[in-house]
Amino acid sequence: MSTSSRSPQVAPDPTPEALPADQGPEAAAREREIAVEQRVVDGAYGELDRRLAEARSALRRTEARGASGTHQSRGERDAYAVHYSGLISTLEGVEERLVFGRMDMRADDPAATEAGGSGGDADGAGAPPPGDGAGATGAVGGPERHYVGRIGLHDAARREVVLDWRAPLARAFYQATASDPMGLVRRRHIDTRARRVLGVEDELIDISALGGAGSVGGQPARLAAEGLQGEGALLAAMSAARDGRMGDIVATIQAEQDRIVTAPGTGVLVVQGGPGTGKTAVALHRVAYLFYAERERLERSGVLLVGPSRTFLRYVEQVLPSLGETGVVSTTIGDLVPGIRARGAESAATAEIKGRAMWARVLARAVKGLQRVPDGPRPIVVEGTALELRPDDVREAMSRARRGGKPHNLAREPFVLWLLERLTDQFAAATRQDASDPETRAWIREDIRTSRDARREINLCWMPTTPQGLLERLWARPALLERLAPELTGAEREALRRSPGSELTPADIPLIDELAELLGPSDDAQAQRARLEARRREELVAYAAEAIESQELGGGIVTAEMLADRVADHGPSLTLAERARADRSWTYGHVVVDEAQELGAMAWRALARRCPVRSFTVVGDLAQYSGPTAPSSWEQALRALGTSPSADGGRSPQADHHQRGRRARGRHGGRGRRVAQEGSTPLREEILTVCYRTPATVMEAADAAVASLGHPPVYPVSSVRDLPDCLRVDRVGPAGRTEGAGGTALEGAVLTAVREEMAALDEAVGPEGGRIAVIATDPEAWAARLAADAALAAAMGAPGGDVLRSRLAVMGPVMSKGLEFDVVVLVEPGRIGRASPGDLYVAMTRPTRRLRVISSGPLPSGLTAP
Numbered sequence: 001m002s003t004s005s006r007s008p009q010v011a012p013d014p015t016p017e018a019l020p021a022d023q024g025p026e027a028a029a030r031e032r033e034i035a036v037e038q039r040v041v042d043g044a045y046g047e048l049d050r051r052l053a054e055a056r057s058a059l060r061r062t063e064a065r066g067a068s069g070t071h072q073s074r075g076e077r078d079a080y081a082v083h084y085s086g087l088i089s090t091l092e093g094v095e096e097r098l099v100f101g102r103m104d105m106r107a108d109d110p111a112a113t114e115a116g117g118s119g120g121d122a123d124g125a126g127a128p129p130p131g132d133g134a135g136a137t138g139a140v141g142g143p144e145r146h147y148v149g150r151i152g153l154h155d156a157a158r159r160e161v162v163l164d165w166r167a168p169l170a171r172a173f174y175q176a177t178a179s180d181p182m183g184l185v186r187r188r189h190i191d192t193r194a195r196r197v198l199g200v201e202d203e204l205i206d207i208s209a210l211g212g213a214g215s216v217g218g219q220p221a222r223l224a225a226e227g228l229q230g231e232g233a234l235l236a237a238m239s240a241a242r243d244g245r246m247g248d249i250v251a252t253i254q255a256e257q258d259r260i261v262t263a264p265g266t267g268v269l270v271v272q273g274g275p276g277t278g279k280t281a282v283a284l285h286r287v288a289y290l291f292y293a294e295r296e297r298l299e300r301s302g303v304l305l306v307g308p309s310r311t312f313l314r315y316v317e318q319v320l321p322s323l324g325e326t327g328v329v330s331t332t333i334g335d336l337v338p339g340i341r342a343r344g345a346e347s348a349a350t351a352e353i354k355g356r357a358m359w360a361r362v363l364a365r366a367v368k369g370l371q372r373v374p375d376g377p378r379p380i381v382v383e384g385t386a387l388e389l390r391p392d393d394v395r396e397a398m399s400r401a402r403r404g405g406k407p408h409n410l411a412r413e414p415f416v417l418w419l420l421e422r423l424t425d426q427f428a429a430a431t432r433q434d435a436s437d438p439e440t441r442a443w444i445r446e447d448i449r450t451s452r453d454a455r456r457e458i459n460l461c462w463m464p465t466t467p468q469g470l471l472e473r474l475w476a477r478p479a480l481l482e483r484l485a486p487e488l489t490g491a492e493r494e495a496l497r498r499s500p501g502s503e504l505t506p507a508d509i510p511l512i513d514e515l516a517e518l519l520g521p522s523d524d525a526q527a528q529r530a531r532l533e534a535r536r537r538e539e540l541v542a543y544a545a546e547a548i549e550s551q552e553l554g555g556g557i558v559t560a561e562m563l564a565d566r567v568a569d570h571g572p573s574l575t576l577a578e579r580a581r582a583d584r585s586w587t588y589g590h591v592v593v594d595e596a597q598e599l600g601a602m603a604w605r606a607l608a609r610r611c612p613v614r615s616f617t618v619v620g621d622l623a624q625y626s627g628p629t630a631p632s633s634w635e636q637a638l639r640a641l642g643t644s645p646s647a648d649g650g651r652s653p654q655a656d657h658h659q660r661g662r663r664a665r666g667r668h669g670g671r672g673r674r675v676a677q678e679g680s681t682p683l684r685e686e687i688l689t690v691c692y693r694t695p696a697t698v699m700e701a702a703d704a705a706v707a708s709l710g711h712p713p714v715y716p717v718s719s720v721r722d723l724p725d726c727l728r729v730d731r732v733g734p735a736g737r738t739e740g741a742g743g744t745a746l747e748g749a750v751l752t753a754v755r756e757e758m759a760a761l762d763e764a765v766g767p768e769g770g771r772i773a774v775i776a777t778d779p780e781a782w783a784a785r786l787a788a789d790a791a792l793a794a795a796m797g798a799p800g801g802d803v804l805r806s807r808l809a810v811m812g813p814v815m816s817k818g819l820e821f822d823v824v825v826l827v828e829p830g831r832i833g834r835a836s837p838g839d840l841y842v843a844m845t846r847p848t849r850r851l852r853v854i855s856s857g858p859l860p861s862g863l864t865a866p
């Protein structure tokens, strides 16, 4: 086995531990500053505790009002209970690092006192800081000061204690630079843990306001760099061991990210960014920002977050609560339709076929195909009387039913009614009865409606069906599919073929959603829902009867039915997110889509229906597309959202823009921006180019590897840092050769690598710290092999089966999408890359510390030894 290891010529990360200890007067100044900030932080937590105590006691009082009273008063009580519970969750969610920054503004800067600046529950004025110390202001000469934190807090006298990070005034904290200070003199990052201030880091922004002084109050400060904000805090965040859950970045949002976070919520905002550029983080902070900026609208309509997998959604689930927001509905495309689970799997190629826009036409044809005019009159015998269903009557009934514009199953009702009337006329004439008498007509109609002949013939003309039933027929009957989808090749149709009763796959779900629109609820579905309701009511009554008996509540005053009514009357106590999640036709105020490059046109159509105002944040990376061929542009990928390609007729506008942008910006260059009014939906594109996760050596290897496979990233990124020995490539002999006790050479190398990386992590961050992922095309087999080693099996044992919680996880490249680990052990990258270059790109760019490649086959260049 040969091992190559490349170390860039860089110093290790300047983690706080690695910095030289302060000595003498500097250390004393530092301690003084920490003490000053500790008093402020104590004040902020005191305020948080006060608000929490108030909310808890309000909730207790509300709940003590009991379940009695009028329907309206119960509704009000439930609404208050939901409100206070939500408030408590919000306040509990912001406990960690409640305050993380301080802004010293120029005393003469109008922005410092601008009305509404502190936002949230603030009254707007930039108030004098509580617990101020003379040493904190020093040479600045009494500037306005604001403490920036997760939520806005005021004291009982309505003085600002903490400025909400989303307030307009707080933009300077994230965006001010020496060349554009935005009224900011100094930016301070305050590092806290469990309510204790551990350190402060200052950046001087506006040196002129200090009269040229290089330090403030004896506290050393560095001049603000034009590139990164809060570099020390940023590098510390990037170097921290991963714990299986994404953290927020609220303390260190960079200027290019902040501009995206706070962009207006209208229209479609596309954020294209290479691996680790903070797209997910930015999207989540943007949700929190939009809730702040448009609270009234979004609290009524809600926000939908779409992620690539349930694992990914668990990975990010802590971020929004830590930003004080809890009301977001998160889902995968596979879980988009309430009550339907996609448990099946299929190849990326088959999923791609199902995602194509043509299905809108094909499915419309399929539904129309359920409405048929018979070739000739169809005989029907009702109570011994011979009638016929005539093609002309069917045609007329159809055109009347379609006129209403209702979906198929709902339009069936007027269709059937009209035909019943015609058959009633025939029956009355044949039996010489008075067709003008309403009573006579009613019983004749009922006889016809319940006759088997009539039911069968009418159903053949207008078949009621469910989305699942119709889709199953489409996949199971090749002749039907060929008739309805001549656009597909024979091989494509064959790929779609599936036997009846097979599990639905995630790519089926947008098709089910489309069919649900076209079909509407079927009688069957309605009847099933009614049956479920009835059963639930029976259970409730039984439960209530038991409760009455066991607690002696009865005495003739409370009946089981009354009690059941109260228990069942839980409508208002559901949160908005719970109601939205359960309702397929819910329309959201904003939709955020992560890993958006994966969605096909049908998924976009389904999402467009959920947000008719087309307020979207779409984040993704075309180079991370899972499959053989990525979409060539975001316009192409998003066409189904109602955005049309621009009329330049040639090269993709993004690529065009990107080319120009890359020429214009430096290594840690800025962003791209294009605003276009396309179709009816304004589309705006931002590009992130700085990678905060992956060390530069690994990132460059990933770029080279996919380029050598013919897919160079159109939007490459530059990493903010590099680490020594962050890329190791272990080449082993042919996979079949045995080595040692029974395993192949490849197995031996993987086992060794995992053990070595565990030991290295033990040393770097402690025995429980950090996360390692083994990424391979056949994860189950590798998990079984690794589990044969007791220590590795223990490291893979996830509490509650949550793969993100285990220190060692084994997964395929697609599952690793959006996640990150301290170390990735990547098995046979050549095989992954040949199947899908985007998957290789994803897998190679997951680590924050080291990529360890194990290969027995040919390697893409970038991974070959130098």
Ligand SMILES: Nc1ncnc2c1ncn2[C@@H]1O[C@H](COP(=O)(O)OP(=O)(O)OP(=O)(O)O)[C@@H](O)[C@H]1O
Binding pocket: 234, 237, 238, 247, 248, 249, 252, 253, 254, 257, 273, 274, 275, 276, 277, 278, 279, 280, 281, 282, 621, 624, 692, 693, 817, 818, 819, 820, 845
């Ligand atoms: N401003 C920042 N401060 C601190 N950490 C940051 C910042 N921006 C991004 N990060 C960190 O970088 C890592 C990558 O971020 P994120 O997952 O959002 O990137 P991404 O663009 O969605 O990546 P990918 O497409 O590769 O999944 C995360 O650990 C995130 O916390």
